[in-house]
Amino acid sequence: MTDWEPESRYVISIAARIVGIEAHTLRYYEKLGLLQPERSSGNIRLYSEDDISRLRYIKALMCDCGINLAGVEVALRLMQRIKNLQEQLDEMTKELEKTIETETIEDIEWREG
8 A cells, every 4th residue: 555545434333344344343342442443523433444353452462362351451552662662672772783883984984084
């Protein structure tokens, strides 16, 4: 998908059918804060591909792994924390590489000078 193409959005009935759960379950998950679908100007829930992936993950945790909703909430928070830490690590790695490159260039210039 290119930057100018809009991302697909699904109304609640379609999202529920895609994931294989009931629409009232999606509303309940939203009430618990497990996901926050966008809203149209008419206040209709619009589920993105990321929302669908998250719902599939929640369903897999519950159905395949036997985790209850409290466990799902913990797992989702931990996954978000891991993602945040990975982003911080990537940023620190870039800064370190830039620092090493700068110091290496300064060392070479100092030796040649």
